Amino acid sequence: MSQQFTRKQVAERASGAKSTLFIIDNVVYDVTPFLDEHPGGHEVLVNVAGKDASEDFDDIGHSLDAKTLMKKYVVGEVVAEERVEVKRRPVSWDDQRAEDGPGFLSSWKFPVLLGIVATVLYSYLFG
Numbered sequence: 784m785s786q787q788f789t790r791k792q793v794a795e796r797a798s799g800a801k802s803t804l805f806i807i808d809n810v811v812y813d814v815t816p817f818l819d820e821h822p823g824g825h826e827v828l829v830n831v832a833g834k835d836a837s838e839d840f841d842d843i844g845h846s847l848d849a850k851t852l853m854k855k856y857v858v859g860e861v862v863a864e865e866r867v868e869v870k871r872r873p874v875s876w877d878d879q880r881a882e883d884g885p886g887f888l889s890s891w892k893f894p895v896l897l898g899i900v901a902t903v904l905y906s907y908l909f910g
C-alpha cells in the first residue's frame with residue numbers, strides 16, 4: 784500500500800521549501816527532482832506546492848506523455864477521508880465517443896444500412 788497523506792501533511796512538507804509536493808486527483812507527487820526538467824518551467828510547479836493542483840494540471844491539457852511521466856514522481860495518496868471525486872479523466876477519442884454515443888457514420892448502423900440498400904438494389908437490377 785502506498786504512503787497515505789492528509790492534505791495538511793502535504794502542505795507542511797511542501798512548506799519546508801526543500802520539496803515540491805502537490806496533489807493531483809488524490810495522488811501525491813514529489814516533483815523536486817523534476818523541477819528543472821518540467822517543460823512548463825519550475826515556477827508553476829513551485830506555485831502549487833502543497834496544494835491540490837488537479838485543476839491547474841488539467842487546464843494545461845497535459846499530453847499522454849506527461850501523464851506517463853508523472854507516475855515516476857508518485858510518493859503516495861491522499862487518505863481515504865480526504866479524497867475528492869475525480870471528475871476529469873484523460874480525454875481520449877474513445878471517451879468522447881462513449882459520452883456522445885457513436886455518430887451515425889461510425890456506428891454499426893451505417894454499414895448495415897448500406898448492406899441492405901445494396902442487396903435490394905442488386906436484386907432489383909439483376910434479380
Ligand code: HEM
Binds near residue numbers: 840843847852853856
Ligand atoms: C508530475 C506532474 C507533472 C508532469 C510530469 C508534467 C509534465 C509536463 C510535460 C511533459 C509538459 C510538456 C507538454 C506536454 O507534454 O503536455 C508540460 C507542460 C506544462 N506544464 Fe506540466 N507537468 C506536471 C505538472 C504540472 C502542473 C501541476 C502544472 C500547473 C500548475 C503544470 C503546468 C504546465 C505548463 C504551464 C506547461 C506548458 C504548456 C505549454 O507550453 O503549452 N504542469 N508539463
